[in-house]
Amino acid sequence: MPTTVLRTKSEIFLEERRGNWIELQRLLRGIAPGNLEGLRRLPKLYRCVVADLAQARALALAPDVLEYLNELASAAHHRLYSAGPLSSGKVSPWFRHSLPGVIFRHPWAFLLAALLFFGSFALSLFLIWAHPEWAQAVVSAETLEMFEEMYAQAPDGGMGLGGAAYYIQHNTSLAFLCFAGGVLFGLGSVYFLLYNGLFLGAVGGYLTAQGYGDAFWRFVTAHSGLELSGIVFAGAAGLVMGHRILEAGRYNRRDELRRSRDEILTVLAPAVGLLALAALVEGLISPSAAEMSLRVIILATSLGLLTLVFFLYPLLKRQTHES
């Protein structure tokens, strides 16, 4: 008995075009390294599929066809329009021009961050040095005990890496939170800057009051310049972000953020570098038996370089520009 096959418009459409679609799907799964022809076919097939999708929608074809074409087109679109790697051509000018002037472009953010952080640091340092029993208001008792143990074990500053590791992880995370908190209209940054300062000052004051002052200050000298400035940079970046969210100006908040994102990351970038360097110094030099003089040299060098890169260099450039 003869069978009749009934084909609707969708099915005819499908049969005519499916060769292309199957080929595109195969290419999307992977193109072998030497397959130049495949590379050439990919964009062409993508445009065919896109045209087929547009036509299928116009003809109001069956939903399974439409959905399949949509998925195929989106997969191909994603493969073709994926972001390329960061080119060195963009990085170098950024390094030389955008990065150094960062403090001068956001003076208020840096001033505020420095004030909040160093202010609370100094306050808690001296306050708790005078009244060590208040340390528990900021730092938990177990943490204080842990620090005491660390310094008791190595009175000449040669403590193990373990304590350093805790310090590194805790402080760097806290610094990143100083940045991330900026998303809450800057208030999170304010909070974390204050908390960070209070915490570090409390630890310092407490340990000094308990008699471990020598060991503590010996330990922190080398990396403190790097770490503390890293925190200030992170906090400033968070404040800039919070400010941009608040004062969107002529753009809506989303577009404003899109535009300012690079700038915010430029303020944050030195923080990452500084904190990474601080971690390195903190892990290698601070817990070792290095002499105090070496540590002071490192501190001075780090602060000096910072001043050079972020203050003197941009000032000089500005002068040569104006003259």
Added chain:
Amino acid sequence: MARTVPFLRIETPEKIRIRYNLAGPGIRGMALVVDYLIQGTVILCFTILWAVLNWDSLLESEDEAGWVSYFFYFLMIFFFQWFYHTLFELWWNGQTPGKKMVGIQVVSRTGDPLETGAVIMRNLLRGIDSFPWIYLVGLITSLVDRQKRRLGDMISDTVVVQKTEPSFHFPPSLQLTESPPAQGRYRGVRSLTEHELFIIRQILAQTSGPNKDKKRREMIYTLASKVSRALEVSYSGDPEDFLKETYADHSTPNKK
């Protein structure tokens, strides 16, 4: 209240609109769990490796060896916390191993290529989104936001969508074992859309088994009455024949 549509629509440079399914907090949470498992496994492997290597010093005194491993532990945890997602999402175009396994992807909200700064920014903000410890902040924002974004997504203008492997079962066309039915007996006010033909084909193609026979006949009867109402024609006789005839009116027959 505005109807929330769980789609993201982008327009490509080819001027076609592509639709993505948005990924909600449930599936994103699963991807996170997978990522955590991977990180945990790596840490576990490291622990085992270190324990094996340092077996003797472990037995003697734990001071020296302990501190070194502490250092690497914290370094690893720190790396995983802040850099794992960033690096993977940059390398794999918006996916981490967890996301890949679950089938979701980070895309730019406008369909443009994912920017490096966007990936960095959205992952730096995990600090706030993951507060307190179980992504409560991120969970709340992604439930409230129409595009299911967490804070990091909002700041970096990204969205997480489902990425499915396009698959298509080319369904068998409708086959009639009898000779082609009479054509044109039912002239309706309009023709059936492809979608409607699709439905008819699906239902007619269902084979009848012993239990399904009654159900199938019910479905065909319901469908036939719907079609006759839509076309504003009335039919007499077997509803299945009616459906087959209207289907044949809308398709091209092809003798085998």
